[in-house]
Amino acid sequence: MSHWFDIQQMEEGVFMLLEPGHVQSYLVLGNDRAALIDTGMGFTDIRQAVASVTGLPVMVLNTHWHFDHIGGNCLFSDIRIAACESELLVQPVTSGYLRKVYADPCRMSGVPLPADFDADAWEINSPPPTASLTDGDTIDLGGRLLHVMETPGHTRGSLSFWDERTAALFCGDFIYNGTLYAHFTDSDLAAYRASLNILESMDIRKIFTCHNEPELPSRFIGNCLDAVTAVLEGTAKGRQVDDWGAPAVRYDFGSLAVLAKCQDSPGIDLLACMA
C-alpha cells in the first residue's frame, strides 16, 4: 500500500485524498455508493487509497478534463464529466509531455514525488466517460445527494458539486485563495463571473478546492467575484507574465490573483502542449 496519499476526514462522510504539494481529490460517502471527485495525478494507485476508506462501489465525478484531476481515471469503470469535455478527457497525455512540463520541474524545485515514481512510465489515459453530467443533475449516493452545477470559466465544462448534507461545495479549480487560472483557450472570464454570481446566491457553508488551501469559507466566492469583475471592467492593473511557456496577464489582489489571456491571444492550448 502506497503511503503517498495523505487521507483526512473533512466532514461526516467526506475524505480528502491529498497528494502533498500537488492536488487533492475528495471521497464522499453515501449509504449505497461513494463519489470520488477527481482522481489526482496518477503517480500511484488512488484506488488503493479509496479502498482503505470504503468498500462501497465508487463513481468518479470529474470537475474538468485537466490532467492533474484525471490521473487515476483508468482504475475505475464509472466515470462522469460534462458532455462538452468528453472528448478532451480521452486525449492521451504522453510521458514526454508530463515529464517536461511537470515531473522534471517538480524535481528541480524540490516539490515532493512518490519514492517509487517513474516519470518515464507516467502516462495518463482516461477511458471514455460512462455518463455525462448536466447542471441540475443530482447524484444519489444513498441517503446523500450531490447536486451538479455547471461553473464554466476555468474551462468550458467545469463542474462543481454541492453536498446537500453539509452544504459544502466541491469546486475543482474554480475558487482558490491563490491564482484563478483563466488563461487557457477554453477559459472565459465573463462565464467565470456569471458562475460566481450564481454561487453567491446559494447556501454554501464551505468550499473544498483541489489545490492550495483545501478548505475555504464561503466568503471566497465574493472575493473571487470582486477580482474577476475588476479584471473584466478594466479597474485592475495587470502585468504580462509567462505561464507554461506562453504569455498571459496576471492581476494581483492580495492573496488572490487572476491569470487572464493577453489581448488578441486565444490563450494557452493545453491540448497542443500535450500532443
Ligand SMILES: [Zn+2]
Ligand atoms: Zn484545471
